Amino acid sequence: MKILVTGGLGFIGSHTVVELQNEGYEVVIIDDCSNSSEDVLDGIVAITGKKPLFEKLDLKEKDKVVDFFKRHHDIEGVIHFAASKAVGESVEKPLLYYENNIGTLVYILNELSKKAQANFIFSSSCTVYGQADELPITENAPVKTAESPYGNTKQMGEEIIADTCRVTKGLQAISLRYFNPMGAHPSVEIGELPKGVPQNLVPFITQTGIGLRKELSVFGDDYPTPDGTCIRDYIHVVDLAKAHVVALQRLLNRANESNYEVYNLGTGKGSSVLEVINSFEKVSGNKLNYKIVDRRQGDVISAYADTTKANNVLGWKAKSTLDEAMKSAWDWEQKIRN
Ligand SMILES: NC(=O)c1ccc[n+]([C@@H]2O[C@H](COP(=O)([O-])OP(=O)(O)OC[C@H]3O[C@@H](n4cnc5c(N)ncnc54)[C@H](O)[C@@H]3O)[C@@H](O)[C@H]2O)c1
Numbered sequence: 001m002k003i004l005v006t007g008g009l010g011f012i013g014s015h016t017v018v019e020l021q022n023e024g025y026e027v028v029i030i031d032d033c034s035n036s037s038e039d040v041l042d043g044i045v046a047i048t049g050k051k052p053l054f055e056k057l058d059l060k061e062k063d064k065v066v067d068f069f070k071r072h073h074d075i076e077g078v079i080h081f082a083a084s085k086a087v088g089e090s091v092e093k094p095l096l097y098y099e100n101n102i103g104t105l106v107y108i109l110n111e112l113s114k115k116a117q118a119n120f121i122f123s124s125s126c127t128v129y130g131q132a133d134e135l136p137i138t139e140n141a142p143v144k145t146a147e148s149p150y151g152n153t154k155q156m157g158e159e160i161i162a163d164t165c166r167v168t169k170g171l172q173a174i175s176l177r178y179f180n181p182m183g184a185h186p187s188v189e190i191g192e193l194p195k196g197v198p199q200n201l202v203p204f205i206t207q208t209g210i211g212l213r214k215e216l217s218v219f220g221d222d223y224p225t226p227d228g229t230c231i232r233d234y235i236h237v238v239d240l241a242k243a244h245v246v247a248l249q250r251l252l253n254r255a256n257e258s259n260y261e262v263y264n265l266g267t268g269k270g271s272s273v274l275e276v277i278n279s280f281e282k283v284s285g286n287k288l289n290y291k292i293v294d295r296r297q298g299d300v301i302s303a304y305a306d307t308t309k310a311n312n313v314l315g316w317k318a319k320s321t322l323d324e325a326m327k328s329a330w331d332w333e334q335k336i337r338n
Pocket of ligand 1: 006007008009010011012013030031032033034035036037057058059060080081082083084085100104123124125126178179180181200
């Protein structure tokens with residue numbers, strides 16, 4: 001079965017390609033390498049022994065998207081990771097984010113709508129919940145006004161998919177709301193490759209640990225949490241990748257109850273910034289250079305998933321602990337710097 005993975009050379013996409021190939025799917029990757037490199041293909045081959053098909057293509061070019069689906073009429077499922085994801089940059093350049101994250105989604109759905117049957121998985125985010133009123137966060141928690149154009153593209157993306165599914169009989173879709181992906185494949189052949197200054201905590205920690213950054217700034221230790229720092233739900237990228245295969249199989253097997261479904265993907269456990277730093281110090285044996293600074297605007301205090309729906313309906317559960325995920329992130333950092 002042929003599956004299209006857009007953004008398949010990126011962080012989460014590459015790990016998902018590995019899991020798909022391990023399950024016997026034939027994968028075609030579309031990526032424009034705007035935030036990744038073709039070398040990632042070597043890592044995928046090293047793990048799976050199989051080279052996925054790859055087309056270097058910018059999904060913003062509508063004609064090329066149309067042409068791709070004409071040439072690959074036998075695609076049975078699409079997992080759509082390709083997007084721009086830097087929250088700060090999205091505030092500076094909103095139109096770039098609307099074009100890349102919304103435009104490309106519309107072009108792909110347009111092609112899928114022409115098919116008698118199509119299966120679509122969308123990379124959404126827990127940012128849609130903002131600061132939820134109740135923790136842990138269930139899928140029924142209200143979607144809050146987005147804090148950034150990036151967050152808005154995930155909310156709008158979900159609405160666009162829901163609207164399209166409502167009127168497109170053959171289209172089945174699932175939005176997966178990721179909490180905080182981290183880590184790398186245990187083989188250390190693929191991992192996260194942030195360009196420039198990392199936006200996420202874990203790569204910033206590992207880059208500081210290896211000496212690439214001078215110190216980590218912890219934004220606020222006076223939040224109403226046990227140690228005063230913000231709490232997030234860190235999920236190992238391999239656990240996250242496996243969830244995509246399970247979600248896709250649900251659609252391929254027509255086991256879905258509705259033609260548009262939404263699932264939280266997290267561990268269900270919240271960890272504070274200081275706990276994440278402790279985990280790094282434990283698994284690396286290194287002291288991390290960090291300082292507490294003022295709160296940063298826009299940070300939610302605490303967000304962690306209620307994973308009951310994914311556990312019970314998808315039959316999927318995150319297995320790795322924070323320390324295991326951190327160890328893989330640290331192994332990866334050491335490998336790429338050496
Ligand atoms: N990493 C996270 O913390 C996180 C959290 C929630 C949701 N997400 C979402 O998950 C998805 C994957 O995230 P990631 O962390 O793997 O990001 P990533 O940047 O590593 O991967 C995205 C890939 O898409 C490619 N791409 C971007 N625009 C493209 C275009 N126009 N045409 C073709 N390829 C294009 C990039 O080159 C990159 O390889 C994104 O949609 C992101 O918004 C990520």
